[in-house]
Amino acid sequence: MVFAAVPLKAAFTLLAGKFQTDNPGAAVDFNFATSSQLANKLTQGATADVFASADSAQMDTVVKAGLTGSDPVNFATNTLVIVTAPGDPKQIHSFADLAKPGLRVAVCQSPVPCGVATQLIEDHSGVQLNPASEESTVSAVLTKVTGGEADAGLVYLSDARKAGEAVDTVNFPESTSAVTVYPIAILKHASQPALAQKFVDLVTGPTGEKVLSQAGFANP
Template identity: 50%
Template structure:
């Protein structure tokens, strides 16, 4: 009896947190009612917290994982990696965490909230995004620093901004952005709407917004490669399924989805 009650509480808690996470900006979590009918190997519901840049791929991976494991429900919540870390440290009932950089995963490891050593499952590099038509005629990274060019980047505090800063340092090109956004999605929308002449986003963001922005690769991007680690969390009520999801992301099937979205191999 008490166990059932505990489970019910957990489910309610998870729904609440997922709802709150959705409120706090990101994509609304796909809410599905947990169905524990036919029980093969894996059962129950898990909640995956993923970096904002993983929104499209992890939504797809969750659906594929559910299809491969009938009876399993995967709920997803996406936000900036550091926001998610703050939520997990605050007791959010996440089972799996996928970060856009190692720094944020390290925070959770230091707090002793991660089960095993996190696995690197993807890499991502920056790319210049310009509005269709490329009004400012950007071709190289140095063009972004030209006077009169409205460049938008991420703030150094967030992973994409840290990568931008690393490239600036490595190349000696000093950017004077008109805005330092709090999330990569902010940069992308400023470019999409034509407010900015250019922005620095991830390769995968350009691919995801194909048709609305044009991507310009630049060789200096190799100076800052973001590595994405994933790990199951200690607080998970369903450690078996959580571990299986981590394994699925790093499997060849999972890697195929990530590669199709433009992610690099770890």
């Protein structure tokens, strides 16, 4: 059983197929949710073999609760980008452009990692946004843009890449001030610790690196 942050769904699902090929008879079950939801479930008594977080702070919560059986390993990073409707009709070319009057911007709310990252970029750049909506997930921000309810949104590169031609992507240099680090750890009460270690090894090894890179993640 793997508890994993939602942005990892596509990459981890591919890796699960590889894992099951390499370990006949083994099956990987996932619980995909926000990192804060997963950390809360674990501290409330839920059991799993592996926890992969999209936020070091949520992993720290699980570590401090004494629930990890191994030291967390950082296996990927993700960076925020701006997404717009195809063709970028509002001509958004920078982070500062998101503060234009009348522009409908969708962002993630805190304590969701993408919301924390957005706030860090605002603090670092001095550009304060006035979002039209604050969503609980990155996918909800993306839906606001693809559905025409927002002119622009701040999402992870991995999510923008998954959306394909449904959006235009605008990279901006300020995003480097809020790179999100993804840690993974085996949990203390894992029912399958040996298989859990094999899954972590797959994620952190060359195959995992390749799959994650194709999904828009970078190396830690």
